[in-house]
Amino acid sequence: MSRPSPVVAPELLGCYLLRRFADGSVIRSRIVETEAYAPGDPACHAYKKQTARNAVMFGAAGYAYIYLIYGMYHCFNVVTDAEGLGSAVLIRAVELMEVPAWFTATGKWARLGSGPGKLCRVLGIDRTLNGIQLNPDQPLWLEIGPTPTQIIQTTRIGISQGVELPWRWYDPTSPAVSKPCIKKL
DNA sequence: TACGGGATCTGT
């Protein structure tokens, strides 16, 4: 992951995101949608300078950058590239591999991880996990998984600058992708 | 110290 985020982002598709809760239970999810944010990119939180909020992005690769957006949702990023370079990959959607018992009753869980805010909510990811290293000793980590047979590259979502950069990737066969096609290449 | 916008989501 110690490489530029536009290189890492498509590679994270198909990888597993694992979350261990306080009671020891673990939920495995599969990453199906990512976006890259990098130095020189006006949409990147680390575009201007290092601040208290974006400090983790300037650190070493393989750490979690988590922030609060619109006062009520969290977004989870994987920090990439060398120290000093503020860059990260936003995880925009996951598929749940193991659905917790308290969900099975409710029925529709295919799209529970469909969106950066929704996946954080369902996996209980908030700012208390900001800055942790992503390894199995922590409540949040990654594992290699099978690469999708098909990957679509498009422009990013929800930003007002850097709109033209084609730094969003997703697995078109997944029902969990947040917005199937914004602008295909 | 004040102000305002933001890598979102839901219900109308």
Place this chain on the structure above:
DNA sequence: CAGATCCCGTAA
């Protein structure tokens, strides 16, 4: 398409 809701960067 408006509303919820709050943190933090920027300017004063």
